[in-house]
Amino acid sequence: MAGRIAVIGSGSWGTAAAGLLAAHADDVRVWAHSPKVAEAINRTHRNPRHLTDFELPANVSASHDFAQVLDGAESMVMVVPSSFLRGICEELKGLVPEDLPIVVLTKGIEPGTHLLMADVVADVLGNPARVAALSGPNHAEEICQGLISAAVVACQSEELAAYFQEAFVSQEFRVYRSQDIKGVEVCAAVKNVVAIACGICAGLGLGDNTLAVLMTRGLAEISRIVCAVGGDPMTCMGLAGMGDLVATCTSRHSRNRTFGEAFSHGESLEDYEERTGMVVEGARAAQSTWELARELGIEAPLTNAVHSILYDGTELGEAAQLLLDRDPHVEFYGLDTRE
Numbered sequence: 001m002a003g004r005i006a007v008i009g010s011g012s013w014g015t016a017a018a019g020l021l022a023a024h025a026d027d028v029r030v031w032a033h034s035p036k037v038a039e040a041i042n043r044t045h046r047n048p049r050h051l052t053d054f055e056l057p058a059n060v061s062a063s064h065d066f067a068q069v070l071d072g073a074e075s076m077v078m079v080v081p082s083s084f085l086r087g088i089c090e091e092l093k094g095l096v097p098e099d100l101p102i103v104v105l106t107k108g109i110e111p112g113t114h115l116l117m118a119d120v121v122a123d124v125l126g127n128p129a130r131v132a133a134l135s136g137p138n139h140a141e142e143i144c145q146g147l148i149s150a151a152v153v154a155c156q157s158e159e160l161a162a163y164f165q166e167a168f169v170s171q172e173f174r175v176y177r178s179q180d181i182k183g184v185e186v187c188a189a190v191k192n193v194v195a196i197a198c199g200i201c202a203g204l205g206l207g208d209n210t211l212a213v214l215m216t217r218g219l220a221e222i223s224r225i226v227c228a229v230g231g232d233p234m235t236c237m238g239l240a241g242m243g244d245l246v247a248t249c250t251s252r253h254s255r256n257r258t259f260g261e262a263f264s265h266g267e268s269l270e271d272y273e274e275r276t277g278m279v280v281e282g283a284r285a286a287q288s289t290w291e292l293a294r295e296l297g298i299e300a301p302l303t304n305a306v307h308s309i310l311y312d313g314t315e316l317g318e319a320a321q322l323l324l325d326r327d328p329h330v331e332f333y334g335l336d337t338r339e
């Protein structure tokens with residue numbers, strides 16, 4: 001049984017994760033960006049903006065005050081959208097002890113620096129050895145209903161992985177361990193880009209075969225990046241890789257997939273995020289992965305296509321034609337480290 005756990009972020013995943021953690025902790029304190037959301041959680045035990053039907057356990061409370069949330073915490077869960085992660089870590093400086101175990105649930109790659117999310121946290125708060133990442137096919141809408149899922153918690157230290165495994169695990173939420181934090185985090189970020197491509201193709205009326213091709217070649221693209229950053233390509237076959245890719249590319253809960261569909265019908269990224277109040281991480285990852293692939297000299301045709309559609313105004317038909325014009329060479333897979 002853990003003592004107090006601090007959860008930084010009260011979006012869909014922060015809310016569902018607090019529910020999981022509450023089963024193992026004395027109490028869980030959630031930091032909410034909005035004071036109104038914090039107040040409503042404390043009064044009604046429900047998040048008024050996300051997963052509104054989900055009743056939070058009695059030992060979950062919320063606050064807009066970082067100091068209050070972190071007071072007496074024995075570990076911290078970071079689950080804010082990637083674009084706010086660095087800024088929030090800056091605000092947490094001085095409140096987070098050097099040895100406080102941290103697990104990062106945010107999925108992304110930082111534009112400009114090309115740092116993975118756990119690296120951003122360690123860059124600001126120090127002591128990378130105490131930072132883990134958790135990822136998998138984990139749509140919050142299903143987790144909070146107790147539907148069966150699984151995730152992998154990755155970090156160098158077996159002891160730290162075992163701590164967070166214990167903190168999250170339940171019969172319905174199976175938590176595995178890995179030491180390949182880079183592989184897990186690359187998979188987590190780049191599968192969102194592939195899901196946007198799948199959404200666009202579904203929106204255009206393309207078939208199931210097309211989506212399967214996108215997922216498969218998307219996974220090959222992800223594996224090239226995993227290898228290039230020093231990760232293990234076998235991670236791509238696991239929960240953070242294939243597991244999350246399939247869930248995100250096919251689920252009606254996925255914001256990346258449904259954004260892709262909406263985009264193909266003319267909705268902009270800004271309008272989609274405004275309408276739903278949720279983040280489309282793949283749109284940001286399309287920028288940072290595109291930059292990273294160029295820096296590493298890696299072929300990333302799907303990322304290039306999504307990037308040029310979102311940021312260069314390339315027509316959908318033209319982007320599809322560029323993909324179809326590629327030479328279908330030998331099917332390298334998994335250990336595909338070609339330059």
Ligand SMILES: NC(=O)C1=CN([C@@H]2O[C@H](COP(=O)(O)OP(=O)(O)OC[C@H]3O[C@@H](n4cnc5c(N)ncnc54)[C@H](O)[C@@H]3O)[C@@H](O)[C@H]2O)C=CC1
Nearest residue numbers: 010011012013014033080081084106107138139140278279
């Ligand atoms: N929703 C899900 O099922 C899952 C989400 N994730 C990841 O978790 C991370 C967080 O996503 P969600 O919980 O889904 O968020 P969300 O998309 O449900 O909500 C966005 C949240 O950002 C907050 N926000 C707005 N401005 C902010 C600011 N300036 N600073 C901090 N927070 C601000 C909003 O209040 C809102 O709660 C993302 O990286 C996502 O990829 C990972 C696995 C599952």
Ligand SMILES: O=C(CO)COP(=O)(O)O
Nearest residue numbers: 136137138139254255256
């Ligand atoms: O990462 C997720 C599920 O594991 C959530 O995906 P979306 O952000 O596309 O909803």
